[in-house]
Amino acid sequence: MTEFELIARYFSRPCPDDAVILAGGDDCAALRVPAGEALLVSTDVLVSDRHFPAATAPFDVGYKALAVNLSDLAAMGGTPLGVTLGLALPSVEPAWLHDFAKGFYTLAAKHQVCLVGGDTVKSPVLSLSITILGSALPAKMLKRSGAAVGDLIAVTGTVGDAGFGLRAVLSPSTIPAALRQHEINYLQERLNRPTPRVAWGQKLAQFAHAALDVSDGLLQDLTHILSASNVGADLILNDVPLSSAAQAWIAAEPSSALRPLSAGDDYELLFTLREEDWARIDFQATVIGRITAESGLRVRDAAGNIVPMPVAGFDHFAARAEL
Amino acid sequence: MTEFELIARYFSRPCPDDAVILAGGDDCAALRVPAGEALLVSTDVLVSDRHFPAATAPFDVGYKALAVNLSDLAAMGGTPLGVTLGLALPSVEPAWLHDFAKGFYTLAAKHQVCLVGGDTVKSPVLSLSITILGSALPAKMLKRSGAAVGDLIAVTGTVGDAGFGLRAVLSPSTIPAALRQHEINYLQERLNRPTPRVAWGQKLAQFAHAALDVSDGLLQDLTHILSASNVGADLILNDVPLSSAAQAWIAAEPSSALRPLSAGDDYELLFTLREEDWARIDFQATVIGRITAESGLRVRDAAGNIVPMPVAGFDHFAARAEL
Numbered sequence: 001m002t003e004f005e006l007i008a009r010y011f012s013r014p015c016p017d018d019a020v021i022l023a024g025g026d027d028c029a030a031l032r033v034p035a036g037e038a039l040l041v042s043t044d045v046l047v048s049d050r051h052f053p054a055a056t057a058p059f060d061v062g063y064k065a066l067a068v069n070l071s072d073l074a075a076m077g078g079t080p081l082g083v084t085l086g087l088a089l090p091s092v093e094p095a096w097l098h099d100f101a102k103g104f105y106t107l108a109a110k111h112q113v114c115l116v117g118g119d120t121v122k123s124p125v126l127s128l129s130i131t132i133l134g135s136a137l138p139a140k141m142l143k144r145s146g147a148a149v150g151d152l153i154a155v156t157g158t159v160g161d162a163g164f165g166l167r168a169v170l171s172p173s174t175i176p177a178a179l180r181q182h183e184i185n186y187l188q189e190r191l192n193r194p195t196p197r198v199a200w201g202q203k204l205a206q207f208a209h210a211a212l213d214v215s216d217g218l219l220q221d222l223t224h225i226l227s228a229s230n231v232g233a234d235l236i237l238n239d240v241p242l243s244s245a246a247q248a249w250i251a252a253e254p255s256s257a258l259r260p261l262s263a264g265d266d267y268e269l270l271f272t273l274r275e276e277d278w279a280r281i282d283f284q285a286t287v288i289g290r291i292t293a294e295s296g297l298r299v300r301d302a303a304g305n306i307v308p309m310p311v312a313g314f315d316h317f318a319a320r321a322e323l
Numbered sequence: 324m325t326e327f328e329l330i331a332r333y334f335s336r337p338c339p340d341d342a343v344i345l346a347g348g349d350d351c352a353a354l355r356v357p358a359g360e361a362l363l364v365s366t367d368v369l370v371s372d373r374h375f376p377a378a379t380a381p382f383d384v385g386y387k388a389l390a391v392n393l394s395d396l397a398a399m400g401g402t403p404l405g406v407t408l409g410l411a412l413p414s415v416e417p418a419w420l421h422d423f424a425k426g427f428y429t430l431a432a433k434h435q436v437c438l439v440g441g442d443t444v445k446s447p448v449l450s451l452s453i454t455i456l457g458s459a460l461p462a463k464m465l466k467r468s469g470a471a472v473g474d475l476i477a478v479t480g481t482v483g484d485a486g487f488g489l490r491a492v493l494s495p496s497t498i499p500a501a502l503r504q505h506e507i508n509y510l511q512e513r514l515n516r517p518t519p520r521v522a523w524g525q526k527l528a529q530f531a532h533a534a535l536d537v538s539d540g541l542l543q544d545l546t547h548i549l550s551a552s553n554v555g556a557d558l559i560l561n562d563v564p565l566s567s568a569a570q571a572w573i574a575a576e577p578s579s580a581l582r583p584l585s586a587g588d589d590y591e592l593l594f595t596l597r598e599e600d601w602a603r604i605d606f607q608a609t610v611i612g613r614i615t616a617e618s619g620l621r622v623r624d625a626a627g628n629i630v631p632m633p634v635a636g637f638d639h640f641a642a643r644a645e646l
Contacts, residue, residue: 021461026467027465040352043454051444076349
């Protein structure tokens with residue numbers, strides 16, 4: 001199969017969106033950015049066996065690769081315009097490509113985001129590079145630097161699920177016996193098919209002060225907001241929202257109670273806002289702390305005592321925290 | 324070194340351009356696209372030992388990775404807005420990163436294009452994914468589909484140099500003895516530091532009918548224009564512009580005379596235009612043929628006789644043509 005045949009067969013769905021002037025088949029794709037809005041762009045690279053287990057189903061690889069990037073856009077409060085896909089493949093396996101494309105396009109259709117271009121190359125290692133393009137009003141963009149002293153700190157959905165899901169995939173023998181199969185499935189689904197919070201990010205853009213998506217771990221990602229905003233924070237450990245599956249895991253293995261603070265890959269939105277704006281939240285979110293003038297990040301238990309912090313998060317060139 | 328330290332040390336030069344609202348350090352970069360212009364975007368992936376010899380100097384890897392993408396923008400007649408870089412590294416080698424960044428930024432400075440974001444990950448194989456962002460007036464974009472019967476076919480600069488340069492790098496024992504060192508150096512420089520024809524592309528956008536950049540080989544790339552425009556072409560072999568170094572190589576090894584037609588990596592602009600517009604060309608370009616109503620591509624010698632064609636070009640999932 002030639003590169004052109006591969007693209008024609010798997011990656012040539014039409015772009016119905018009026019925003020796309022030209023997609024595929026030329027030197028560049030061409031898109032319209034809404035008048036008055038800024039172009040938003042983010043690039044992520046995912047390497048097999050590093051960013052996802054090598055045995056991950058190709059549907060999930062395609063789904064997650066796009067989800068991770070849409071999540072970056074969500075964290076800015078942006079609206080998707082299009083996406084490019086760089087695909088480095090050890091070989092051409094039609095069944096793999098079919099399922100990968102199906103996963104990618106399944107999520108793309110949910111968010112009306114069009115694959116406008118990319119590159120397909122041979123490489124000894126499977127890797128993906130995705131660049132998401134979107135737009136937002138410059139004055140409404142959700143930056144990391146806007147947190148203000150007294151702001152509530154909140155997070156969408158639940159955290160820690162993907163971390164438990166990864167452990168379930170990589171070390172199935174360590175899954176607590178008390179966990180039910182549907183709970184294990186749920187955690188793995190959260191790992192493999194994260195939900196980018198695009199619509200919630202757009203709502204938050206109207207009033208939140210700062211936001212990012214939790215990709216490297218709650219604590220590490222929160223420190224990015226704190227340093228960009230030059231503030232500190234108190235976090236209440238017991239208020240961190242956990243799924244019933246994560247709660248079941250921790251109940252069976254109490255030593256994993258701090259894991260949700262450092263596990264990555266949840267792709268929930270972590271944000272700060274004025275207390276009086278909390279009433280405007282009409283989606284799943286939980287207050288987990290407060291921005292302080294005192295610098296640093298303190299995790300406290302229900303009694304207000306400081307809890308010693310685990311490893312903060314994931315860094316690609318430091319020791320890997322979560323495996 | 325952590326990922327954040329790596330970015331801070333090597334990839335954090337400021338973006339002076341007014342077009343850049345936000346670069347690095349947030350979930351997305353934010354850029355302004357000039358009012359009324361379309362956003363242009365192109366992604367390329369380069370894998371070590373496949374798209375460039377593994378021994379390529381890191382300065383050249385950085386330079387060429389950006390050049391290849393700027394060339395895609397040039398082929399649309401676009402103006403650069405910014406670029407993202409996905410860097411997959413087997414390990415952190417400060418000397419390599421220093422030189423790579425120097426090469427990348429050297430070319431970036433020439434074109435006032437700002438590195439606005441990206442991703443740095445660990446991978447068993449060195450690879451780069453670059454997404455270039457630019458803009459152009461939608462009505463002026465140089466597409467592949469605009470070639471008209473009777474158009475002249477022309478190409479900027481000279482072709483075939485990078486192909487000979489690659490052979491000189493990979494098989495130095497096959498370099499003809501008659502070649503002088505400065506000629507060998509020139510061919511390798513053309514391979515390692517191609518010149519993206521950004522300003523020439525912007526001029527061509529005013530009147531050319533179709534264009535692309537020669538990355539896969541002159542013949543193969545020309546067929547892309549022909550099929551997109553639903554036309555054919557006559558190409559005059561003797562009119563294909565060759566550097567004095569390429570001419571010296573062919574003089575010493577006549578069997579390589581057709582190589583410049585199929586060798587890739589030159590990143591010259593191949594374009595078509597009305598004969599009466601030829602006088603508007605004020606840069607290095609050569610007429611090499613004419614668009615015909617008869618479909619297909621015919622290469623002719625000076626007497627008008629058809630020359631049998633060599634392998635057409637490079638395809639990543641077909642047999643590799645040039646090695």
